[in-house]
Amino acid sequence: MVTDVVNPPTSPVSRERSKEIKRLSVISAARQARVLSRAELTELTGLSPATLTPLVRALIAEGYLIERGPGASRTGRPRAMLEFNPGAELVAAVSLEPSRISCEIADSDGTVIAHRNARLHTDIVETICRFVPELVGEAMSALRGVAIAVPGVSSGGAVRLAPSVGVIEGQPIGDSVQAILGVPVVVDNDVNLMAAGEHAAGAGNDVTDLLLLHVADGIGAGLILDGRVRRGAAGAAGEVGFLPLEPGDQGHDGVGPFEARWSENAIAERVVALRPGRRPTAPVRELVELSRTDDEAAGYLREVLGAWARLIVSCVCVVDPGRVLLSGAAADLDDAALDLLQSLVSLAAPAATEVRRAVLGDRAVLHGAVSYALAAATAPAVAAGSF
Template identity: 85%
Template sequence: MTDVVTPPTSPVSRERAKEIKRLSVISTARQVRVLSRAELTELTGLSPATLTPLVRELIAEGYLIERGPGTSRTGRPRAMLEFNPRAELVAAVSLEPSRLSCEIADSDGTVVAHRTVRLASDIVDTVCRSVPELAGDGLPALRGVAIAAPGVSSGGAVRLAPSVGLVEGLPIGESVQQRLGVPVVVDNDVNLMAAGEHACGAGSDVADLLLLHVADGIGAGLVLDGQVRRGSGGAAGEVGFLPLDPTDQGHDGIGPFEARWSENAIAERMVALAPGRRPDAPVAALVELAGADERAAAYLDEVLSAWSRLIVSCVCVVDPGRVLLSGAAAQLDDAAVNRLQRLVAAAVPSPTEVRRAVLGDRAVLHGAVSYALSAAAAGLPHLLPTP
């Protein structure tokens, strides 16, 4: 009879198994917030013998905080454990014309530190200097970085973003990850806004939505079945490039639709309608002027008609059910939003609700926090939500 020899367990496999259990404990504690060791055992399925050393390590690392006894209807109250959101920090970086905004947030999305710096020609160097300086003593807790950029992002490279000097693809993500040593996700800023509104904003109650963001350019962020859709080349949602007529050719980083109907275009028209200083909030200024000026009222009608055609074109392809107005488009008053809703409803093949986004600039942060935490746990996608 031949003895069956069991091969020794690989040390790598043991370490990987421990890490899976460790992340399971962290994920459970993050979701429940305050719980006893017995509840942690029940929720993770780990034995007390396995759980005890893991909990001890996580307390030492600051992930868990020991609290006093909780309330109990029967028996002796159990000592409680509380998840510490400051044990996991993420950096949200936004590339904007002439400047870089950086925020450090904990896993709850609470901002710990914020800084805006001048955007130098070497974007990677600016990011890699700003993030550690802003994180300070919390740098060891940094779990990931999410970079929001205008234009098209694919594989961590950004292109078609002339406002920040990126027309050809630049591998920002790979370069920053190599220098900072943490996972880095780079995505279009409007995609991050859509992810943020879906996580905790005007789209938190639906699985499908389209966010239309009007600023220097015009872009859309698409969430379907709870997931941000980027397309095969990362260009999904680049609606500003929709042609206005058959003669539209070439763009130099600016699409024909956004060249005519973006915030910049509206601001220029407002100067012509009401000579003077260029308005800081041109859409809001247009809405106000339209109440007293026939030319402004006619131009507002043109803007709403153009935006409605854009929304209808998107709805006919992806049927999001809800469209959120972001950026300058969110400056429309209730009457203008209602008019836009009626124009859309009259042309779409299925019911589509139009409403304002609610998070404003915070949408990018909430989306970036979700992205960065998911990037940090990319090896275990079932433990953290994928943006």
């Protein structure tokens, strides 16, 4: 006897999940294309016109899509066009710095619509959860996520090794903010966010693998492989400032051996010794300038470039990023110094490695935050941890 096989009915949860995935695919396609027709949206998403029509209608009502006049057409009647509205998705980018907090609200294009800076003298979580709603105002329903940049190690939303902002071990900033604001929150090392920003909208937007070397009070690296930020098992990938210089070297008070000697702070001290006076605001730029007329300064600049080159080559030996971006004080090198650094890397590296300046400067964290927060907003329905 043959028994018909009856497929079990799809559960309401599965139907809702499927609908949300389709909705997010339409949003993603429209966000990338910016302006497109319904036919083009069908091609990009693979969804049938019958499925697409109610989704588009709903997204127009929600403000994601704006109907525009007909576009140019080579054949037949001109098609009505749809334009993605970047203001339908807002992101909060929070940066924790020594004794200071900055909060920016941006749309999905990275355009800042509100910002605030303040001294960090109260509870970090309370400050973030007060600033974000105040800056977003009546558009709170458009907030898709919060990205928090910290000068330390982040793992699972908990922060450690960030002494400059009063955090040494395990403060669960991410979970606490998410519980209060009710939107996805991503907490990461500030250099990782810079790398993500340069990859999304800067000097790394044409490659899938890169390493960003950021030189400031400390030295850190952000690593992107196969288009994704890599954080390591405990979130400490890229903490290159802790590389030892001599046998037995160890970090002290959250400062690593390498950055203690070759960071912006260390260079500033040497520049003051070479040219007595006030501490320079741009030590690397001043060292480069001084090296043009002072042999001792020129020798010290070569030492700095040699140390940075060894650091880069060490990273290349392990991950082979193909492109290295210089950020922070390292981006202040002039063309001649950059060429020398490139030659030192090329001589010692086991694989071809291009060394460039990062281009976004202070905006790198914001663009990284936009990338993180939008990915985090879609992660629950698509693939957790895909950002």
